[in-house]
Amino acid sequence: MLRYTLMRLGIFAGCFVVVWGLVHFGIAPRGLGASNGMWVILLALVVSAPISFVVLRKERDRASVQIVQKVDRVKANLDANRSQEDVADDTSRAQGQAS
Template sequence: MLRYTVLRLLIFFGCLVFFWLVGLRNDQILLLLVSAAASVLLSFFLLRSQRDRFSEQIQDRMEKRHEAKRLAQGSVDPDSDEAAEDAELDQRPDR
């Protein structure tokens, strides 16, 4: 997450310098707004892999937490997908 934040800031400051050199020096508010908008668009496309990795980490962490909670309870939640799959398998005739 820290890496993503630093990269977002670098993109913003890069846009800020670029638009300052292009000629938006006189209107500071316009310079900030244009730089912010451009950095959001660039970050959306350039940092997609960073966001995907971060969301995978969050998903893994949540799955581990859910599994630990389930094991701590000592039983399978009757509303869970596992319980539904087990019930479906129990209803099938043996082949």
């Protein structure tokens, strides 16, 4: 998961540098007034999203599998804890009725 995040951040950083260069040299339009920095960030996000979607497909699938495995493990642990609580509750009730 960390690998996917870092790769995605790298693609965004590359797009940011390219967009900043295009805006700086006047090839791409500048933002309004003092919004130039936000304009460059927004444009870099818009450009990097489809690139990440296509380029990182395999890495995204790997990360998805890892997340599903973690969720399944947590669910199994919760079920095990619930069954332990049920056994303890049944035992204490049985002992209370026997007294």
